[in-house]
Amino acid sequence: MDLFRVGKPSSQPIYININRGLFFACALTVFLLAGSICLGGDLAEIKEKGVLRHLGIPYANFVTGGGDGMDVDLVRLFAKDLGVKYEYVPVDWNELFPALIGRKIKVKGTDVEFLEESPVRGDIAANGITVLPWREKIVAYSDPVFPTQVWVVARGDSKIRPIRPAGSLEKDIGEVKKLLRGRTLLGTPGTCLDPSLYGLEEAGAKSLAFRGRLDDIAPAVIKGDAELSLLDVPDALLSLQKWPGKIKVIGPISDRQHMAVAFPKESPELRKAFNRFLQRSKNDGTYLMLVKKYYPYVFRYYPEFFAEMR
Amino acid sequence: MDDPNGRAIAETPTGKGWISRRIVTSRNVALILGGILLVFCVFGLLFLNFRASADLRKNLLRQFRQEAELEEKTVRYFFSDAMGRVNTLSRSREVDVFFENKALGMSMEYGLDLSLPPIKDHFFEVVQYHLFQGRPVFLRIVLIDKHGKLLVDAAKDKDAKPAPSWNSLLSPSHRKATILASPDGAEAMVSTAYSLRGRYEGQIIAWINPTVLVGLLRDDRLPGRISYLTTGSNEIPSMFRESLLSDFRALPDLPASPDAPTEFPLELRDGTTRAMVGIRLPIVGTPYFTVLMADAPHTLGRLTPQHLLVGMSFGTALLLAGCAYLFFLTVKSSLLKERLEHSVLREEALQASEARFRALIENAQDAIVVIDARGAVLYASPSIERVAGYPPAELLGKSVFDLLDSSEMSRNLSLLSLAIASPGAFLPKPREILFRHKDSTCRNLEFVGRNFLEDPRIGGIVLNVRDITERRKAEKSQILLSRAVEQVGEIILITDTEGIIQYANPAFEKITGFSVQEALGKTPRILKSGKHPPEHYRILWDTLARGETWSGNFVNRRKDGTTYEEVAVISPVRDREGRIINYVAVKRDVTGEKLMEEQLLQAVKMEAVGKLAGGIAHDFNNLLTGIMGYSDLLLQGIGKNSGMADNLQEIRKAAERASALTRQLLAFSRKQIIQPKLLDLRAVIADLDKMMRRVIGEDIELSTVPPGDLWKIKVDPGQIEQVILNLAVNARDSMPQGGKLVIETANVRLDDFYARKHQSVKQGEYVMLAVSDNGCGIPREIQHRIFDPFFTTKEQGKGTGLGLSTVYGIVKQNLGYIWVYSEPEKGTTFKIYFPREDGIPEMPPREDRSPAEAARGWQTLLVAEDDDLVRELIRTILSGSGYTVLEAQDGVEAWEIAQRHKDPIHMLVTDVVMPRMGGRELATLFASNRTGAKVLFLSGYTDDSIVRHGVLESGVEYLQKPFRPKDLVQRIQSILDH
Missing domain, CATH: 3.40.190.10 (Periplasmic binding protein-like II)
Structure with missing residues (x-):
């Protein structure tokens, strides 16, 4: 098996240092915001298009690959909440974030290097994505959806x-x-x-x-x-x-970590709308129903996470 | 007693006997019998009713037990289902996952804990949804690890109180689900151990919902029944107890698992007692028992069969007693009426009775005499005149002892004493006395009597006397005849007309071997030998059927299978009407006589042949003497190298063979002169052993069986050798392919039985010589001819037919017996018996046959020989040897020569048998005339002049013809020298 060894930084890529290059960060933000207009879409645009594209990779019971999964059901309900169609867009792990943000990336530890452009294929990524520092640099996360470790x-x-x-x-x-x-x-x-x-x-x-x-x-x-x-x-x-x-x-x-739904940083309204939807779901039991459906025994492990919802 | 009209009346109307006879009328008897029958019927019906009730009750009890068993089975099925469910839980994937992960060492914090919720969900699902009659079967299911730590607790009731100690519920031995009960039985649990790869890991316990158990036993399947559970110690679980105690003050303590339900009283809450029936049965595989109770009267009926029987019996007894009382009143009334009628008739009846008895006594065949205690006659019936010759009046007052025969007075007195000493007693056994008749003859009288001395109405001994004189005579005659028949030597056999044997006398047993008991009921065919054709018997029966007497011979078979011959005379026996009713056969065993006849015939035949042979032998021996003598003389004369010598040798050999043949003829005819010696037969056989082996050849194995100590016999040694050799040769010829020849000797005693069986044998002590072979045997049909001279089964030229006849002759000449036992293809045994002789045996040294040197003589010899040829030969031989020979043609001439001749005559050489004067007489005269002169007898055979029964007298010198010249010369020299 030809394995890809990771760990040691190469000499060529551009490194983004959260402590060292505020300038670069601002420049990147401007760039992404500009790109999002033409590549992705925020809430209004989605509603206009009438479809919410869900980028997913079959993983655990979040996306089963059989057309369901906890994240699939959650996003489907969100789309319904928005009044738009739900569309599942299958991708690989390597394609997940590029398909969401429109750029290929190279991850180095907690650093991310943006590479060439890539077509944006979805509006939202959800398949048990753990919130990691480097990911927070390139996408916006919803409120925690699921505990993990x-x-x-x-x-x-x-x-x-x-x-x-x-x-x-x-x-x-x-x-x-x-x-x-x-x-x-x-x-x-x-x-x-x-x-x-x-x-x-x-x-x-x-x-x-x-x-x-x-x-x-x-x-x-x-x-x-x-x-x-x-x-x-x-x-x-x-x-x-x-x-x-x-x-x-x-x-x-x-x-302890959390999983959350990823949004392009250019879709703040969409993220807010999702967080509102998630909160409502937690409040009305829809969320717990989904957890019990796909992870019935997780409550025993992370009781504090679900305590407020039960 | 009857009245003149024949009606039965009572003898004494006031007595008990009278009453009983009145009661025992046919009507009353019928009534009584009917009553008894009625009683039996009633009690029979009662018994049948009792049996039916008992059976019904038994069936009801059995049905009740079946209901209890059904109840037990229902609960058992329920428990079984519960156990099955818990077993399923113990094999569930969820439980396996937890323990598999635990076995990997995983901690509850990291992953292992995750395996418990599915178990709980599964358990809870069972608690929730496993229902019975709409109720959950289990209230709680827990999983405990092997350390007693509660892992999963799925309870329907969230507030289910924890068990006091989970450790106490661990039970590794319960590999399969088991029903457990709390001590009071209120909690029923299903417990099963959980093992992973054979190692105990934990326990699953499920609490059964008690309301389900109550519902299970309180349904409507068995209306009118009360059922509940108990523990082994008869504790009633609370869920049942409270309900039961609301109806009853106390609950029964029923035995466990009885054969039949138990009946018992049970006190109700209102203080009344109710008869109940119940049974307690164990629920197999659980600690619980089911109890089924029911109201006994409803279940089994109000009365038990015993109560019913007693009640009905009592009622019936009352009814019957009433009937009996009515019957008694009726009978009593009838008796009173009859008693009046009877008193009128009684007098008439008495008179009629007396007349009847008088007529009876006076006309009786037997005389009736009444005597007093001293024997004086008080009464004698008219018949006494016929019996005793005295008219009754003449006897009155006379003592009977005066009339009895004085020879038996003491016995008569004792009989009378016995009768007097036994008042009221019978002399039921007839006694016999000798009575002197008036005509002075002695008569046999038989009497029976009874002592009425103490009866004032009679006052004597009543004797019933009968004259049995003629009967006694007939019996004596019969006994005489019977004894004669029993003791006669002939068989007397009486059959019926079908031939079935009715009688056989002891001679039958003695002759046939069948006991009389065996023969009775059978026909004489049991003796049939099969030797007679059917025609023989047909003629017999035709003769008898015509009423004629048949006589003839039978060869019959004894019980032991042997046959015997009898002469029988069979006659019909007729009854007075002339009808044939039996046949009587008188048979005489003539087997011995027949055998004697045969033996006599054989002896006569042998004697005739012997005489013929002896006569021939005499002439033959003279001729052979000449042939052999002249042949020897010629050979001496011409020398052995002459061309004629061979021819002369052949002539001499032929003469020797003829001489041997002649000797055999003499031996057979017992004319051979023998010289018996006291011998030990073993020594003779031992001496012959080598020669016999040479004669019989190597293919035949010879074995001799010597006894320990053999008696001596007196026989001619040469002859006994000849006997043994002849039998050995005979055996050899019967075994052409080889075989075994056994020679045995033994001391035997031939007893009377053997002597009777073999007619010619005298009983005594003998030495037996047995020669046996396993050759081809002798066919039965020729066995009686084997000793005949010239009888042979061999090919022509292979045998003379004289071997066995010679043996026979020798044995007979030596006073012995010979028998042959032979079976074809099995072999033959000759048994010879010689009489025992006591003394010291002598075995004469064998004759030295080496020719002595012929010495020349000088003496004068007188030769008397009627045969010219022999005489001339003797003269030639003796003259040639130097003797002076005086010749005579017979005894008379020799005697004349002896008287004329003045010179010494040293020896008389004379033939024994001669015309006019024989050799013996001549020798006697010669010896008287010339003291010291020697005599030599020559003979081919001899009469009794010099031998007694063939045995040479002591001191007699004898030379057997034919002889060779040198034998004659040597013998004469020998006699003269001594």
Whole structure:
């Protein structure tokens, strides 16, 4: 398998440093706003067009690929709320953000390098997208839609024993990192499962880039492509249900995270409209209904996230 | 007693006997019998009713038990369903997922906890939706890990109180769902252990909804029944107890699992008691029991069969008692009426009765005598005159002892004493006395009697006397005849006209071997041997059918299978009307006589042949003496190298064979002169062993079976050797392919039985010589001819037919017996018996046959020989040997020569059988005339002049013809030298 190694910065790309180049940030904002007029659309334009295009990648139960999923249902309800048609636009992970913002990108740690233009194919991206710092640089997120975290998993018959929870997430992460030294670890660059986001190479893990669909990471671990893999909690929960005894959770590698719906930064009205819709859904139980439908057991893990809604 | 009209009347109208006879009339008897029958019928019906009631009750109880079993089965099915459901939970994927993940070491915080909600959802789904009669079956289902930690709790009631200790509910042994009960039975649980890969991981417990159990047992399936559950200790769960105690003050303590329901009283809340029936059955596989109760009268009827029977019996008894009382009144009334009528008739009846008895006694065949205690006659019936010759009046007052035979006075007195000493007693067994008739003859009288001495109406001993003199005579005659028939030696057989044996005397048993009991009821065909054609029997029966006597012979078969011959005379026996009613057969066993006849015939035949052979042998021996003698002389004369010598040798060999043949003829005819010696037969056989092996050849195995100690016999040694060799040769010829020849000897005692079976045998001690082979055997049909001379089965030229006849002759000459036992293809055994002789055995040294050197003689010998040829030969031989020979043609001439001759005559050499004067007489005269002179007898065979029964007398010198010249010369020299 030809894996794409990530981590070390190349010599050519342009780096955007959130601390160092305010100027560049402003310039980029102007550029994007200008581009959005011709490439994407805010709320008014969408209503005018009469269609809300949903960029999605089949992943966990957010986008199942079968025409449903928690995010699919949520966006569909949002479109309905807006009074426009719903249209699902399938993309790959590499295409997701370019198709939303109209530029190809190159991610380097928490830095993003904009590359050539790319056609805008959707108005909204939602498929369990974890809120990551670099992503916040290029898209606007809605209010948190779903809690998440990244766990390290291994094959069921692996000699690596899961850690004993110490009552502290920080200690637990430290325990997990100790176990990674010298072991192969599957990750997906450009996603929340990118090992570079969590300093795992520094911890001694041998990172392997997984180029398949995100849903196939767990089967790849079971198959033995690597000793370990990163999985976010929603996917891990599903995998544990699907393949009991085949994989096991070693422990956490990240802090608690959130997933949210991504918007072009040029669509503030659309984002606001969605946040209002989301709040209404949380209030009237529609949101909980969707969670229970697609992640019925997640409440046990993140009770504080759902406490206000239950 | 009857009245003149024949009506029955009572003898004493006032007595108990009278009453009983009045009651026992046919009408009353019928009434009584009818009453008894009625009683039996009534009680029979009562019994049948009781049986029917009992059966009905048994069926009701069985039905009640079946209802209880149905109830138990219903609850059991319910529990089984609940257990099945919990078993399904324990195998659910959700539970497996949790424990699989746990086994991987996952923590609850990171992933493992995620596996519990699906379990809970599943459990809750079961609690929620598994219903029975609209009610949830389970109130709560929990999953506990093996450390007693509650993992999942799915309760219908959110406020379900926790169990006091989850640890207490762990039960690894319950691998399959099991029903558990709390001590009071109120909580019923289904518990099952969960194991992953054989390792215990936790427990699933489900609480059964008690209202479901109540509903299960309180439905309307069994109307009128009360059912509930109990524990093994008969605790009633609260959900049942409260309801039951609202109706009853206390609940029964029923036995567990009885064969039949129990009946018991139960006190109701209102203080009344109700008879109940109930049964308590265990619910298989659970700690619970079902109890089914019902109101006993409704279920089983108001009365038990026993109560019903007692009640009906009592009522019936009252009814019957009333009937009996009415009957008694009726009978009493009838008796009073009849008693009046009877008193009128009684007198007439008495008179008629007396007349009747008098006529009876006076005309009776037997005499009736009444005597007093001293024997004096008080009364004698007219018949006594016929019996005793005395008119009754003459006997009155006389003592009966004066009339009895004095020889048996003491016995008569004791009989009378016995009668007197037993007042009122019978002498029922007839006693016999000898009575002196008036005509002075002695008569046999038989009497029976009864002692009425204490009866004032009679005052004596009544004797019933009968004259049995003629009967006694007939019996004696019969006994005599019977004894004769029983003891006669001939069979006497009486059959009916169908031939069925009615009688057989003891001789039948003795001769046939069949017991009389075996023969009775059978026909004489049991003796049939099959030797007679059917025609023989047909003629017999035709003769008998004509009423004529048949006589003839039968060969019959004994019980042991052997046959015997009998001469039978069979005659019909007729009754007075001349009809044939039986046949009597008198049969005499003539088997022995027949055998004797045959043996006599055989002996006569042998004697005749022997005489013929002896006569021939005499002439033959003279001729052979000449042939052999002259042949030897010629050979001596011409020398062995002459061309004629071979021819002369052939002549001499032919003569020797003829001589041997002649010796056999003499042996067979028992004319051979023998010299018996006391011998040990074993030594003879041992001496012959080598020769026999040479004779029989290598293909035949010879074995001798010597006894431990063998008696001695006195026989001619040469002859016994000849016997053994002849039998050995005979055996050899019967085994051309080889075989086994066994020679045995033994001491035997031939007893009377053997002697009777073999007519010619004398009982005594014998030495047996048995020669057996396993050759081709001798066919039965020729066995009686094998000892005949010249009888042979061999090819012409292979045998002379004299071998066995010679053996026979020798055995007989030595006073022995010979028998042959042979079966074709199995072999033959010859058994020879020689009489035992006591003494020391002598085995004469074998004759030294080496020719002695012929010495020349000088003495004068007188030769008397009627045969010219022999005489001339003797003269030639003796003259040639240097002797002076005086010749005579017979005894008379020899005696004359002896008287004339003045010089010494040293020896008389004489033939034994000669005309005018034989050799014996001549020798006697010669010895008296010339003291010390020697005598040598020559003979081919001899009469009894020098031998006794063929045995040479002691001191007699004898030379058998034919002899060779040198034998004669050596013998003469030997006698003269001694």
